[in-house]
Every structure is written in C-alpha cells, then in structure tokens.
Amino acid sequence: MSLRIWFCLCVLIPTTFCAVAQVTETPPPSSIKTIIFKGGTNVSQLPILKLGEPFVLEFDALTGIEPDFYYVIEHFNYDWTPSSLVKSEYLGGFDNQRILDYTNSFNTYQIYSHYTLQIPNQQTRGLLVTGNYLISIWNDDNDLVFSRKFMVYEDLVNVGVAIKRSRDVKYIDRKQSVDIVIDNNNFNFINPLENVKILIIQNNNLTTAIANVKPQYTLGNQLVYKYISETSFWGGNEYRYFENKDVRAANMGVQFIDLKEIYNNYLFVNTSRADQLYTYNPDINGNFLITALDVENVSIEADYTMIHFALQYPELPAGKAIYVYGNFNNYALEPENQLHYNAERGLYECAFRLKQGFYNYIYVVTEADGTLNEGAVSGNFYQTENDYKVLVYYRDLGARYDRLIGVGEGSSVNISN
Template sequence: MTRYLFFLGVLFFCSSPILSQAVEVPPPDFIKTIQFKSNTTQGQLPVLRLGEPLVLEFDALNANEEDFYYVIEHFNYDWTPSVLAKAEYLRGLDNQRILDYFNSFNTYQIYSHYKLQIPNLQTRALLKTGNYMISIYDDYGELMFSRKFMVYEDLVNVGVKVKRSRDVKVIASKQSVDIAISTSIINFNNPLETVKTLIIQNNNLNTAITGLAPQYTLGNQLIYRYDTETAFWGGNEYLFFENKDVRAANVGVQFIDLKDIYHNYLFTNEARKGNPYTYNPDINGNFQITAIDRTDVSIEADYTMIHFSLRHEEFMDRDVHIYGNFNGFSIEPLTQMIYNSEAGIYECMMRLKQGFYNYKYVTIDRATGILNEGDISGNYWETENNYKVLVYYRDLGARYDRLIGFGEATSVDISN
C-alpha cells in the first residue's frame, strides 16, 4: 500500500502546473545498458510511429532479481506536463511490474536483464501523439531512472536539408538545417503560434534546437531557412572501439587483462582540434551490443572494464568527460577523467557491456557548467551528422501538442 500511495503522490506532483521542464534522471551505478529499440529510427532515441511497439531493455548488476515498475507520462512539446488525464493517452494501466527478466549466463559479471514491451497485457496502447517520459521505480517506490520518447503520426511531409553555415565567421565549423513542411491533410491555423519544430543532432536531446516558428508560408507549405537559429556545431567523427571478443584485442583495444572481470585497455587518444578533418565512419555516438560465439547477447554478453586515456595537457579551468549515447549523453561522476601528471594523460575506467561503442572527449567549464564538444575534437563542416526534425501542432483551442510529422537527413549531401 505504501508504494501505491507514493506513486499517487508522484503523479499528483507531476501534474502540478508550477513544474518546470521535465529532465531525464540518470540511473544508479548498478543499472547499465539502457536501450530503446524501434523499427522507425536507428539509435537510442525512440521516435515511434503511433501504434508501433516500444521496447525498453536494461541490466541490473546487483544480482538481486529486483522488481521494477514503470510509469508513463505525457508532456507538451517543451517538456512541461500536459493537462491530459492518464486515461486520455493510455489504454490500460501503467505502474505495473516488468515481468520479463532473465539472469546472465556464463559471464564473469552477474546481472539480470529486464525487457519491457508496450503494448502488453496491462498497458494495451498509447492513444495520443506527442512527448512521453517513462520512469522506472524499484519495489520501494524509489525512482531508478527515466527516459524520454516521442510518438508521432504521419500527417505532414517534412523535408530536411543540411547546408553549410551562412555565417562566414563559422562557415568552416557549423552546419545549418533547412526545413520545408507541407501537407494536404491539415489546414494550418496561425502557424506562427500553433506549429513548433524540434531539431535533433545525432539523437542528442541536450543540444536540440526547439521552438522555431516558420519564416515563410507558401500556401500550405511552411519554410524554415534561418541563418543562425538552426545552426549546429559540426563537431568531429566519434572515436570508437569494439570488444565483441573479451579474450582478444579488437578494434581500438590495445591489450586485455583478466582480474575479477576482463579489463580492456584502449589505445591512448590524441586531441584532434586544429588538425585537418579526416573522414572516419561512425554511428553518430550510438552503441551496439555484440559478442562472438553467443546465441543471446542480451544475457550472454559479458561486462568489461574499459580503460580510456587521452594525451593532453591539463586544463586548469575545465573538466574532461567521456561523452556518448552509452549513457544517454549524460555528464556524471563516472564519465569524468582524472589527470595523471606523471604520464601526462587523462584517465578513466568504465564498466560497459560487450559491443561496439562510439565516444568522444568533451570539456565542462567549472565556472559556468557549459559543455564544449569541440574543445578536444574540433568542429568541422565536413563531419557526417544525423539530423531529425519533429513537427508539433496545437490547433486553436486544443489541449495538447500533437506530434504530426517526422523527417530525417544526414550531412553526407551537405551543400552551400
């Protein structure tokens, strides 16, 4: 009974109009490898077509076979709580226990793998489009972590083109996104107020650009051709490693060692800022779980301790972190690197499941907390990046923001 009263309190609190924008809560140390799987998009940011199943998987490394529960909430385009009641956007019930879990098999690191698929017997369907947050609680009502996802319907065509920046000061380091929205289904009423867009680079919501109004209206077509408002830093291609075989050095792995679990020592990386751009294919910050000679990698892939190192002089006013979608692009104590003054390198070790991982090194200003992706890697207009564009619409008098369109492009075909 205590747990249910707690959830009622959480839901009441989350429906309060004084709340600010919702933010994702990172998991504790013993929860790893949070993955979304979708048929629509590649990567760990789930943008689902209405009616498409949502699949969430994660591992718990404490070997307690704990019970976990999920709660789903609906939000406006700006991640403030919507006014919809639960029954309006959800058919069935949430606040249910995740029933599907399996223990690891033949691994040094013992863990339990949890899998949640919606729809299921209790949660039968999501009824509305828009922004959602799924929160995972333990049996004591403590929030373990939360993740955002989006549900859309195909009501508009979203054309996306990537251009070099129109600002000559940053033309060599930024990319700009042009958008054209067209439809024969919806008659946009006052699109300057009712239509909102969200532009996401490489599945990273932390750097997304939102709230832009259309610049031009041509019939029922909305045009966005901003000079600076839709410009992103180009960044650089992600670094990567693969350890699908824990007993042998693979791509990016210099040597291995077996202690309590396998330790993989990566080659020491060098700063790339200021060097000429070099094309190096990546998966735009994402990761993929892989393991050789395994039937089911979800429970047979082992965890290894990955040792990262970066050769760089010490920053006096900035911290260095490892950055990627392996933890949802979160900055946390586990990702911070420590400077080894004797070796002249930054070092960090992190427990990760076997697979192929993209990562890069970023800096955080200690005074302002500002994250700089190009401080070590550099920014180049040639970098291959993925861009997703989401289109929200709230008609006059409507009670929530519908997600009516989704478009995607890469900078492979970037033009002036």
C-alpha cells in the same frame, strides 16, 4: 503516500509547481547499464515511434539479486511541462506495473539480470495520442531508478530536411545549417507562427537540440526555415570508436586486456583532433551495438568489461572538466564518465563497465560557467557526417496538448553550400 504514486498524481492533478516545472531525465545508477529502446524494426537510443507502433525497453541490473522494477508513463507538452491530459486519455490500460520479463546472465564474469518491457502488453494496451512521453523505472523501495524520454508521432505533414554549410562566413568551415520545409497540403494550420513548433536534433542528442524556432516565411502550403544562425549546429568530428566483441583478445581500438574480477580493456591513448585536418572515418553517429563472439543470445551472454579511457590533453584550469559520452549513456555528464588528470602519466583517465559491443564515443569539455563545448577536443568541421531529425508539433485552437504531426530526417553526408 509513496514517491511513485506522488509522481503519478503530480501529472494527474497539476498544481502550480507541476504546471511550470520542465521534466528532465534521471540518469541511472552505476548498477543499471545498457538501456536500449527498440521500436518496430529500428533500434535507437532516442525512440521516435509512430502512433500504434509497439516498442521494447531493455536494460541490465548488475546487482546480482534480481530486483523488482516498476514502470510509469507520463505525457508532456512540447516544452516538457506536464500536459493537462489525465492518464486514461493518453494510455490504454494501466501502468505502475512490475516488469515480469527478466533473465539472468549466463556464463559471464559479471553477474546481471536482463529486463525486457514491451508495450503493448497485458496490462498496458498502448499509447492513445501523440506527443512527448517519459517512462520512469522505479524499484521496490519506491525510489526512482531512471527515466527516459521518447516521442510518438502521426505522419500528417511532409518534413523536408536539407543540410547546408553555414551561411555565416565566420563559421562556414565549422558549422552545419539545417534547412526545413514543412508541406501541409493535407493538414490545415491555424496561426502557424504561434501553433507550430519544431525540434531539431543532431545525432539523437537531446542535450544540444534546437527548439522554439518559428517559420521564417510561408510559401503557399509550405512553412520554410532557412535561417542564417538559428538552425545551425557545430559540425563536430567523426566519433571515436572501439569494439570488444571478444573479451579474450584486443579488438579494434583496444590496446591490451587484463583479467581481474572481470576483464579490463585498455583503449589506445587518444589525442586532441581540434587542430588537425578533417579526416573521414565512418561511424554510427554516437550509437552503440551489443555484439559478442560465439554466443547465441547477446542479451544475457555478452559479458561486461571495465573500459579504460585515456586522453592526452593539457591539464585544464579549475572549473573546467572533461567527459567521455555517447548514446551508450544517453549523452549524460555524470561522475562515472568524467575524466581526471593523472599528473604522473600526463593523461586524463576514467574507467567504467560496458557490455561487449561496438561503441561510438567522444570527449567533451564543460566550461567554468557550465556550458558544453563539444568541439574543444575533437574540433568542428563542416564535412562531418551527422544525422539530423526534425520533429513538428502542433496545437490547434482550444487543444489541451501538443500533437507531434510529422518527423523528417536528413544527413550531412551530401552537404552543399
């Protein structure tokens, strides 16, 4: 039995192991780059789609051999354990199909194939229910190449989101608190303390999302969340950025370039901002945009360059590590984006390939115990402009899966006390 078929059966016929295991995303190998979700008119690296809305998944394979890829879609509960639904209950048509739409790069130093998967398509007619989903991409050898989470919702409740300074005086200058009001005038909640669950996401980063927060109190037809610490995030700082839409010239954030087997872009050396005053600098909250000068189709004509990151920072003790990440790699902590200390230069450095475009990025530190410290290099400031999303899940009595019944959005651009 192939691994891909076993992975499908694991959801179709839950065993004790599958029923309790929480699914995690599989990061792609270094040969797979620029994974982009497009849903409706929006482009986001965390796709939250309305039920019935089509979406597109795109990615590049830098192998130069036009490999075949297949896709599998699974449905999951709020806590990312497999739901009890069988495939035909949440998916119209068939998955486990080969991705047929791909095009080779044109006039680029880095040879790659650009793949496009659109749902619905001739084989997969669409998604039938709301909730959490995982799309997995497999190769011809039945190896899992990568997987990404996405969510499908119904617009059944109104979700109000307001961003406040922390109510904890100790963190008032460094944290942001998310106040939430769920208005269920047109939806009847039964036992909301147990059956309603929310997920709060900052800047599309599931790694730092807050889950399992119960309503603080009920006010008429409203569920209210106004906690002191339970819904608070570190403010962080504005993202750093660079743009290399012209590979032959040093663009914004690029100090100099060098042509080897492909173009190499050396970014300006960054320094710690943790002990500096906050300075507003407009960003796109960790996102990225593929763009290139003098091309008609950036999907296949934008080139790949080797991006060299450098950070002036004291050498960390054993057990700690520094990474650079953002939406460009789905906030993953992988060997490729880990910086290593260069004693001769007194800098932390790393380099990897990225497609031409405008990129936000940030440096983070992992502590010896594995915990993530996003503010160690950049600092935490309550004034930082962050985007927030609040997802509302509901499971009715006797239901077999968690419905996603509402999504709210807010920004700290107008943060208040």
